[in-house]
């Protein structure tokens with residue numbers, strides 16, 4: 520239960536949870552399930568959000584902090600806030616203008632948009648309305664010509680980075696979709712790749728995705744594009760180190776929103792170890808379960824350079840097209856500013872690990888010592 524919540528879909532949305540309820544009330548159940556669902560028993564899906572419940576922020580008082588400044592610089596570009604739109608397939612499932620409306624909504628905040636390989640609208644059309652950095656998310660297909668053409672088109676259209684998804688040799692077993700025998704509705708299809716039968720996302724991935732990718736894919740990608748390469752789907756420290764050694768320009772700590780390996784840990788739990796392993800070598804982004812400004816600040820306190828947000832953007836798009844996307848991102852940004860002000864910091868450089876504590880590690884709380892393994896093994900807390 521998140522705060523004072525209305526029982527039904529609210530008329531006005533003040534939180535991302537409000538947008539989620541509105542979207543659920545509007546979408547056909549099988550489409551809702553495709554978006555909301557995860558793999559297997561959805562343990563990882565639940566864990567992503569639950570991990571944030573285990574962290575408290577520790578406010579500092581009388582710090583003299585003024586108006587919060589949320590801007591960051593990443594891969595050579597200024598972002599007005601450390602928040603971007605995660606790559607999500609088929610925005611046309613929930614709104615006829617699909618990614619065009621999403622790009623317009625993100626543009627209002629000037630925030631970046633990572634466009635999926637499976638976008639339902641044309642890359643060049645998205646670029647024409649975008650207002651912040653655009654990155655292309657890439658699935659590497661068995662057919663490297665199809666993959667290469669997609670990268671070349673994106674580069675030509677002004678996309679600024681390639682986000683290679685590395686956690687999907689095939690799709691995870693998403694039981695809601697299996698039970699619903701989920702198919703894309705007529706009129707929803709990828710707009711930037713063609714020739715295959717895309718109706719069943721899992722069936723298509725099984726035949727089209729390269730199931731045997733290895734680290735050499737990075738040098739192949741370098742041979743076809745000069746754009747920065749971001750690896751999305753890193754969850755372990757050794758893979759994070761390997762990514763830096765292999766020349767990745769950034770990584771996204773992600774479990775694909777709990778849609779791939781059910782039983783893998785929450786991204787927030789893995790973040791501190793990965794940040795330590797990477798040791799400043801490349802920026803570390805994170806996605807999975809970010810639903811509030813407090814969650815954004817918690818990720819930054821644990822060393823993330825920025826967060827990506829997936830499902831909430833689709834909820835906004837469902838509820839109100841470009842306005843809804845702008846609404847979702849605007850709420851996150853407002854909440855981040857509130858959180859910074861109330862925590863006593865006015866710039867993101869001032870955000871560090873001393874701002875968070877794992878609730879089980881606070882000795883004076885009744886929950887202390889109940890056996891939950893520490894999220895922050897070497898966490899310092901201030902009392």
Ligand SMILES: Cc1cc2nc3c(=O)[nH]c(=O)nc-3n(C[C@H](O)[C@H](O)[C@H](O)COP(=O)(O)O)c2cc1C
Nearest residue numbers: 554605606607608635684775776807808828829830
């Ligand atoms: C409906 C849906 C479609 C997705 N499509 C893609 C995709 O095409 N490529 C990709 O790398 N990740 C995809 N993802 C994963 C997201 O990029 C992201 O990792 C995840 O949604 C983050 O978690 P959140 O939804 O809790 O914010 C998808 C997620 C959802 C919910």
Ligand SMILES: CC(C)CC(=O)C(=O)O
Nearest residue numbers: 608637690720724775778
């Ligand atoms: C069409 C799918 C391959 C998109 C995806 O990555 C997902 O559903 O998680």
